[in-house]
Amino acid sequence: MMSEDSCCRICCRGVYSCYWRHPSERARKCSCCRLSVLTAVSLLTLFWMYVCLMAFNDREDVNWKAFSILKLWVNWFMVLIIISAVLTIYCTLLLVFALFQLALKEPLDLHCLHKLFLFLGVVFITLGIAGISLQWKEEWHTVLLSLQATAPFLQMGGVGALTLVSWLVFQGFHRSRRVASKIFIMVVFAGVSVAIFLSPLLIQSPCLVDEKQLPPKPALFGHRGAPMLAPENTMMSFRRSVGCNVTAFETDVQLSKDRVPYLMHDNGNHFLRRTTDVLQKFPGKDLNHSTNLTWEDLQELNTGDWFLKTDPFRSVSQLSEQEKKTAGNQSVPSLLQLLHLAKTHNTSVIFDLKNDNNNDTNDTVKTILDSGIPHDKILWLPPTHREDVKKVAPGFKQVYNNVLDMNRDGADHLNVKYSALSFAEIGELRNRNVSVNLWVVNEPWLFSLMWCSGASSVTTNACSVLQDKNQPDWTMGRDTYRCIWITLDLGSLLIMFALFILKRRREMYTCSALESRELSSFLPSE
Template sequence: MHQVCSCWRGCIRGLYSCNWREPSRTNRKMPCCWLSFVAVVSLLSLSWLYICLISFNDQEELNGQLFTWLKSWFNWFMLIIIFSAVLTSYCILLLLFALTQIIFGEKLDLHWLHKIFLFFGAIFIVGGISVMVGMWKRVLPTIPLSLQATAPFLQFGAVAALTLISSFVFQAFHNIKTKSRFLILVLFAVVSAAIFLCPLLIQSPCFIELKDLPEKPKLIAHRGAPMLAPENTMMAFERSVTCGVMAFETDVQISKDRIPFLMHDNKSEFLLRTTNVKESFPTRSITSNLDLTFGEIQNLNAGEWFLKKDPFWSVSQLSEEERQTARNQTVLSLLQLLELAKQHNISVIFDLYQTEKTSTDSDDTAAIVDTIRKSDINPGLILWLPPDRRKWVKETAPGFVHIYSNLSEMKINNDRHLNVKYNKLSMKRIRELRADNITVNLWVVNERWLFSLLWCVGASSVTTNSCHLLKDVEQPDWFMSYQTYTKIWILVDAASVLIMAALFVLQWKAHCSCLRKGRQRGSTFSDTELPFLSQHMKP
């Protein structure tokens, strides 16, 4: 057993300091500072990984922005997630190795290579946060929003971590100089009080009784089912029909010969990401929807990119037959989508990317309305979102349901349908709007935790890329009454306090016992009797 323990100690020491044979005899400076640095970078990496994970819902937005800059598509967000997970695991393991060495009473001697890795890791995290603040500001409100879904569980985890590290704190308290021991105790007490009492500040719409739980939000298919088929293609919308969606969401542009078709990317990115336009027209500069007729656009392949790029890492879920179907997809016209919607009695909501109008005949809005009329679809299934010429549309096609992206504009027009990004409204505001019988659709919602949160608050519907996953969610991931949560919170805190009190008393008795033995021998403590902190980490 002693040999196994020595081997384990040697392994931990080697991984931390690259000194495999015997404990370090060098007197490296600032071991406490380097331990603090490891702890700080570990906390930063955990926080950064948390931000990345809750931002996973918006990975398409980040990848899209980078595509706009680079004109080449790659799943950069997934790469960031993987690197962040590796960095966090590395930092946490290093911190555990350091704490284990403290238990074994060995000197902390962080190897210079670890110092370099930690330094660059800290730079990566700070750089990532700076980029997010500067480039991806629309996602920042998701962070406080996510805490309404995760804060209760983060608090439980913090209490568990506090209980585990209390043993090391008490060890330091018992063995360092008298002048510093009470400072440690005060700091630990302040941190403990903050963690124990932070539930007083936690608010969440999921603190709700089962009888008060709102109806499940309806699903709107964002460009079809883009996780299972190439976006804005017939296959994508047909796959979304099986999810029981209430509406198709898409993006409409007008071709050179005035035919509305479905395509999200526009301007300099037009057709580049989702078609083979470069291979089909290698000598032409195509930067606008007016550069091609719909016949030329429809001859492009709109599915091969999906199989090659695998934007959501979901191609492996498709059968060989489904992959072949995806490979043969083409750009869809608005009329084709309306025919499909009419067949299944599904609504259609769309954004309109308009070109400059040179005459009344080239009015994109008029072309859209004419196409809708030509399809003979029930006007009540058209959820009209484009703000331009809304008054004219109301007069020309009075049966359309008008949806607004701006709350003030909706109130001015005395309508009751709102469509906004999920983090633009507070949970309280959404609940107030629903109480006033205003339908609130929130986009784009892909993750279960976010869908569950919006379900609890009473969202009418959500626009999603993952309708095939959210359709099977039978209830929010968690919900409970605030009284139930309060009881759990008090029990967890009380258990932690009792465990820490027991650890403090046991270590105090052990410390007193060592002092008595030392007095009886008339000698000072040896390195094996006195914990590491008292010998090597004195202030």
Template sequence: VLHKATAPFLQFGAVGALTLLSWIIFQSFNAFLIALIFLVVSAAIFLCPLLIKSPCLIAVEELPEKPKLIGHRGAPMSAPENTLMSFNKSIECGVLAFETDVQISKDKAAFLMHDHKPGFLERTTNVKAKFPHTTFNQSSDVTLNFLQSLNAGEWFLKTDPHQTVSQLSAEDKMTARNQVIPSLLQLLQLAKQHEISVIFDLYSSGENDTEITVDIILDSGINQSLILWLPPHRREYVKRRAPGFIQVYSNESDLINNTGRYLNVAYNALSRDKIRELRRQNVSVNLWVVNEQWLFSLLWCAGASSVTTNSCHLLKDMEHPDWVMTPSTYMAIWISLDVISVLIMICLYVIQL
């Protein structure tokens, strides 16, 4: 993906480097093999823009609207992931939706936690400090009261996973230090209050986890249209039980088979042309996980509807992609640079004679 963002400028740089090196090459240009290699490499560099295709080589008036932002586990560069502090921080970014991970506890409560293998509590809570000789294997081993007795914020300050803790205020550090594992209901209440959508993975360890999750959502009173339902398990049941949920698919074949309108895939799963084709078909395309501004710029030019990001605090302030250039402007620069380079190299060659 990076080459699509940088290819035009890499070619400009390659032409400049080739021009500078030509003086050295010409000193041994009488050798047939060296001359041949130099001419072939030069032709390849001069003509490679014929093969360069970048989404941002478009007219400014053709630039799609800025993709909406979805907070990946909230705003995990500014607060401990999957905590209410993290989701509140993402609200400050103006996110379209909260992205999270849901599991069901022993007492049939839904809570937010990404890790779901044996030792699933150890990375983001102090469970090992409180219970050093016990390993909790799955969500159904623990109750919600037990989960919310754990600290879910100190790890963030200690490990500084995104090297951002130094940027936090003293107040934010204190808030982070006192975070606990939220229930899904708490997140739904926050989303309802601010009219923000919720999308989540459901890490199920029980047969009825889908039903429990749907019941909690419906009982919360949140508008069904704010729920972006992603889990594929028992999707037909969910459609019948909660017809107002927005059904989101994680691959194009399922989307087509269900005449869906929402696709959620990795940022490198679709070509620029495919993204634009889907948009023409009124399909909203969300791409994950997009943290860098250059990548966000590229997907903006390509026509992504939204992106899931860890760095909403950075992307929210972008008013335009890093660069946009019309194909005609690019061609003019390309040809002009090539011509200038050739003329300089001819002069250098003549001087060498």
């Protein structure tokens, strides 16, 4: 047995608590409360880390929001991920250390610095949750959606963790002297156990399906080309997306002062500042609208250097020296250039009109018709002036951004955010032969979920990653999952029952030994 003054105990007490020697009795009485608080904070950090990881697919939304406020393009989401990861690891290790202290029968009086860091961690997470709830509410739908991909495995992990923790719970139960405490411990533990064991009854996932019933792999639409491989909305980016076997180029169209349609996402008071050197080329010029520059002015801008400097997807290191040189010399492309590329490779084009007025619509349609691209390769998305476009170019495929408008016009092409539809709704639309395109899907887990749901296509920044996926991350027949679930639960119950009996016998043996020792101390020695 480890002595009270052993190096291990002294080290544990010194690092973890405020006491280097024997702890006070006050600390011993508060140990249970401190462990509860530490456990709650650790679970909170794990939950927050899960939210951050699931939101990673939409990290550009966070970066864009920060850019619109600070006018500085930095990978703010990566900063958030790093801070959250450090906090989660810290709290988890602290909890493991607390359990080690508990095994040594030491009190859990946290050092004041630990208390401060835990408090700051709770404040940080609270602000993060409040920020999502106020500014990014739709991301909670993504978190709920992610459970369709992770819930079966989270439940399995929960059963394993519950089985491991049961030893400490049973120890506390047997050592408790008050009946009320025993009842409280077992009621809470039983409630948590039932919730974890029976949670599969509530788990619904489209990937719980036999492989024979798996829908075809969704086609890929290159979001502004292939922005992980080249600067977004440049000809290099679209050419790189051709190598990813995309079936459509997704882009954004604006018109210059002299009415030339060109490709650029940013507009308004952020016009050109993020992806070009416009501030250096035209200092002092009004840059709050796309029509403030002529096509000749736009051709003077560099649209690739920013990509090499900011490395938005941490992918520049994967480029060869020649590819980096090419990326650094890109210019603003016209819509006509993209249409010629699409015509050459038999690729469709889908786009947003950033300033969807009648003149922009007319000039854009005229450019498309003059390009000679087959009309069925144009996926017309802008909702304004749609009826006029149908009259001029009836061969365009009309794509809608909500189901009501699509059903009203009797159309069969839908383009919505991936979290806008449930997997049941996607399946229903698929059965009606409606082509459902979901944007923007970058992470393999999300792509797998959309694949299982039956999406026709996805718009993605990561076409180079998703093109190599030959099957979803996982699929499992419902009967197979049911067998695994029941077997795992029964195995856990048997192990916990054995641990309960073993701990009970050990406590009884310890009590008997103490009683024998006390009795022998009263007997007269010979």
